[in-house]
Amino acid sequence: MGNKQTVFTPEQLDAYQDCTFFTRKEILRLFYRYRDLAPQLVPLDYTDKPDVTLPYELIGSMPELKDNPFRQRIAEVFSENGDGNMTLDDFLDMFSVLSEMAPRDLKAYYAFKIYDFNNDDYICKSDLEKTVNKLTRNELTPEEVSLVCEKVIYEADVDNDGKLSLEDFQHMIIRAPDFLSTFHIRI
Amino acid sequence: MLMEQVEQKKKLISTMRNKPWRMVKKLSVLREAQAFVEKFEGALGKGKGKKFYAYKMMMAKKWVKFKRDFDNFKTQCIPWEMKIKEVESHFGSSVASYFIFLRWMYGMNLVLFGLIFGLVIIPEVLMGMPYGSMPRKTVPRAEQATAMDFSVLWDFEGYIKYSALFYGYYNNQRTIGWLKYRLPMAYFMVGISVFGYSLMVVIRSMARNANESTADGDDDNFIFSWKMFTSWDYLIGNPETADNKFASITTSFKESIVDEQESNKDENIHLRRFLRVLANVLIICCLCGSGYLIYFVVKRSQTFSKMQNVGWYERNEVEIVMSLLGMFCPPLFETIAALENYHPRIGLKWQLGRIFALFLGNLYTFLLALMDDVNEKLAEEDVVKNVTHWTLLGHHNSSTGNSSTATPPPLDPADVPRGPCWETTVGIEFVRLTVSDILVTYITILVGDFIRACFVRFVNYCWCWDLEAGFPSYAEFDISGNVLGLIFNQGMIWMGSFYAPGLVGINVLRLLTSMYFQCWAVMSSNVPHERVFKASKSNNFYMGLLLLILFLSLLPVAYTIMSLPPSFDCGPFSGKKRMYEVIQETIELDFPLFVAKIFSYVANPGLIIPAILLMVLAIYYLNAVAEAYQRANAELKKKMQMQREEEKNKRNNKASTNPMLQDLEDLLTPSTKSESHPKQAEDEKRESPNRTSPAGKGGKAAAPDGSPMTAGRRAAFTLPPHVFVTQPPALGVRAPYPGQPRPRGHPPGPVPGRGRGPPCYSRAAQ
Numbered sequence: 001m002g003n004k005q006t007v008f009t010p011e012q013l014d015a016y017q018d019c020t021f022f023t024r025k026e027i028l029r030l031f032y033r034y035r036d037l038a039p040q041l042v043p044l045d046y047t048d049k050p051d052v053t054l055p056y057e058l059i060g061s062m063p064e065l066k067d068n069p070f071r072q073r074i075a076e077v078f079s080e081n082g083d084g085n086m087t088l089d090d091f092l093d094m095f096s097v098l099s100e101m102a103p104r105d106l107k108a109y110y111a112f113k114i115y116d117f118n119n120d121d122y123i124c125k126s127d128l129e130k131t132v133n134k135l136t137r138n139e140l141t142p143e144e145v146s147l148v149c150e151k152v153i154y155e156a157d158v159d160n161d162g163k164l165s166l167e168d169f170q171h172m173i174i175r176a177p178d179f180l181s182t183f184h185i186r187i
Numbered sequence: 188m189l190m191e192q193v194e195q196k197k198k199l200i201s202t203m204r205n206k207p208w209r210m211v212k213k214l215s216v217l218r219e220a221q222a223f224v225e226k227f228e229g230a231l232g233k234g235k236g237k238k239f240y241a242y243k244m245m246m247a248k249k250w251v252k253f254k255r256d257f258d259n260f261k262t263q264c265i266p267w268e269m270k271i272k273e274v275e276s277h278f279g280s281s282v283a284s285y286f287i288f289l290r291w292m293y294g295m296n297l298v299l300f301g302l303i304f305g306l307v308i309i310p311e312v313l314m315g316m317p318y319g320s321m322p323r324k325t326v327p328r329a330e331q332a333t334a335m336d337f338s339v340l341w342d343f344e345g346y347i348k349y350s351a352l353f354y355g356y357y358n359n360q361r362t363i364g365w366l367k368y369r370l371p372m373a374y375f376m377v378g379i380s381v382f383g384y385s386l387m388v389v390i391r392s393m394a395r396n397a398n399e400s401t402a403d404g405d406d407d408n409f410i411f412s413w414k415m416f417t418s419w420d421y422l423i424g425n426p427e428t429a430d431n432k433f434a435s436i437t438t439s440f441k442e443s444i445v446d447e448q449e450s451n452k453d454e455n456i457h458l459r460r461f462l463r464v465l466a467n468v469l470i471i472c473c474l475c476g477s478g479y480l481i482y483f484v485v486k487r488s489q490t491f492s493k494m495q496n497v498g499w500y501e502r503n504e505v506e507i508v509m510s511l512l513g514m515f516c517p518p519l520f521e522t523i524a525a526l527e528n529y530h531p532r533i534g535l536k537w538q539l540g541r542i543f544a545l546f547l548g549n550l551y552t553f554l555l556a557l558m559d560d561v562n563e564k565l566a567e568e569d570v571v572k573n574v575t576h577w578t579l580l581g582h583h584n585s586s587t588g589n590s591s592t593a594t595p596p597p598l599d600p601a602d603v604p605r606g607p608c609w610e611t612t613v614g615i616e617f618v619r620l621t622v623s624d625i626l627v628t629y630i631t632i633l634v635g636d637f638i639r640a641c642f643v644r645f646v647n648y649c650w651c652w653d654l655e656a657g658f659p660s661y662a663e664f665d666i667s668g669n670v671l672g673l674i675f676n677q678g679m680i681w682m683g684s685f686y687a688p689g690l691v692g693i694n695v696l697r698l699l700t701s702m703y704f705q706c707w708a709v710m711s712s713n714v715p716h717e718r719v720f721k722a723s724k725s726n727n728f729y730m731g732l733l734l735l736i737l738f739l740s741l742l743p744v745a746y747t748i749m750s751l752p753p754s755f756d757c758g759p760f761s762g763k764k765r766m767y768e769v770i771q772e773t774i775e776l777d778f779p780l781f782v783a784k785i786f787s788y789v790a791n792p793g794l795i796i797p798a799i800l801l802m803v804l805a806i807y808y809l810n811a812v813a814e815a816y817q818r819a820n821a822e823l824k825k826k827m828q829m830q831r832e833e834e835k836n837k838r839n840n841k842a843s844t845n846p847m848l849q850d851l852e853d854l855l856t857p858s859t860k861s862e863s864h865p866k867q868a869e870d871e872k873r874e875s876p877n878r879t880s881p882a883g884k885g886g887k888a889a890a891p892d893g894s895p896m897t898a899g900r901r902a903a904f905t906l907p908p909h910v911f912v913t914q915p916p917a918l919g920v921r922a923p924y925p926g927q928p929r930p931r932g933h934p935p936g937p938v939p940g941r942g943r944g945p946p947c948y949s950r951a952a953q
Contacts, residue, residue: 019213067429089210136437151411178417
């Protein structure tokens, strides 16, 4: 394959290919997408691994993410400090997990993290309420929201502590027929 | 062992992308592992093996990429995706399922059209004898004066009747053109492959649907959870689509909430049963009445056809009555069905079944009428054959009378007396039926939906009562009626395509225009249903109906091919005694000798009957196996359910509902670590057929209960539980939480009815 690119060293590219689900071409394309968000901040030469972080506002304005109600949570989950500002590594990681080649387990793990708004390793009722309201843009009445959240806990909570742990969540989502096809961003 | 470590590291490298770590961590671990492998693999020796391995890896990667690209391309080719999504977001999945079905039918018809057009029509038009060169391809002298009139063309007589659209046009020459294309053989084979392809496609679709619905066998257990976590489509990148999606998710939540409330209502059994019986009696009366009406009209049309000077109404009475019945009976059934008060999904199925019975009666009565017609024409044919023979003879004699040595000038094709050509008549009848069906559908939509919506919208300002809320209000999209209409239309196409090759082309056009027209009509004149229920599981029901219709439409065609003699002067099989003789002819003349011998052996009843018996036995065996698997599946599910409930009950410090389980728990609680082994030993000892051993805490219970699948199931049970990326789920016995009484009541009572959702998408004509 052509070795004309000067952005990464060949070792770096190979390492990225091993650590993500992308091919060489896709990684380069992703790099250019990342750079297009802020050309003045991102250097064209990554061989010396510069430490560049893009703020959340730029990430959240990408066409693939801007209409997603969970974009903030996605950025927070994949960023270093949990504040939504992403380096190129985080960026690649994010799209790799959300690509269609990623397996169910991996996606389930990250989906759990995304829907856990308060980062306490449990999806509790308030997390569920926030999720429902984001999904319906606050169009359901509070009673309906409450009903839905209680049904979810009733259905998925196996260890009966009133909130969903990672195991509960994975146990429930692994069987979902639509999960793989909806938890997917094409880039 | 160094080798093991190296293998371990290699495995780590290959699964690095599956690890849920930060990229930085992944990169560093990767580097470490690679350094390790480099250092020590050299010691194990590489050489040529490595290059080949690298080549294999590269090919594998390229193959994966190619497959991905191809899948992307395929999804791009699917038409009307956006239209359907729009309808889906406004009206829910049930209405959209109709359009998805329509699109699927369009695809199937397109393939059929391609087959017929490419293999039958084009060769005849390009390489066959041109129009006007033969009697069968020319409008007879008597009809030439009126052949171009619109009314004649509308009835599919005149020039259209003698065109490639119908059976009668085709020549029975064995090979045509310089390619030696065997047209009669092609015609026959295409006719058969139309049915074969349709069958294959329908069954494949049914199998796929069945597969998907067993995959979410736990559907009822996780409805809300799945809705919450898997309904947002992360692929959406367009604000309008996002709006649609938000609307559709809201609708979907409301659907499920209503569903939930429906299941909590109480019922009065006896009144319900009485009303249902009454409703069924009424509907059976309706069906009988409609059957008799059609019979009566058909008899009348037979007497009409003998009269002269029939008006337009008398000629088309049968079609008109059938269309009217099709238009007014379904709503009648629906009003009667209001007595029954079924769950809407079940009510829908009953409605579909009844309309199906109605249409079936209509269609078969129509076919009977047609058969009478055909038999008459066959009788007529003998007479005409004689006439033609003597006319030709007479013409030769008279022309040779002038000059005894010159060859007689050929009789102008238009003057040759023509046989009645029953196949073309049949084809014409089907085409007319299809066209009138199309017209009735479109007019119904226009008047019933659009004009009504306009009326309600504009006249509402000056009307005494609120037209929008009361009668007539906006129309709801009638899914069942439309789907059945589509299915029956397809049945007619299948029946008629053998005798009118152009019929499939007409249908393709119809489906194309239907898609756009109905999408527009739905978005502009319909409102979402008041009670919205998912129809996704009905997909297999529609497919089942389609399959049934396919068989029912195969029967008449097969009957006519096998037992009726083809007309003597029109069509690709003219001159033969039976249509299927074309196969024998081709085998004898075109294939080498031994093929004919093989076929004659294969066609021997002594071989066919055992083959059929074998197939029947295979079906029986596979059925038994499938049933056994289903039973095993149900048992597994029950056990899982029991286990979960037991755990929940334990948490609540309630007494176990199953005393056996309680006993076993008391026995086992002290020895949590070694529970699996003694329990399994216990299970093996307790082989009594009537006791189900407790759902094991370690998820490893085997339940010997005498069924033949015990061994298999135990093997299935001993599969290790799915290992997650994180720590394995701790399914062991846990100490009960200290004093946490959790009120485990029913979900809260029914939310006060919300009726129709917010007005933003419930009013039409935006």
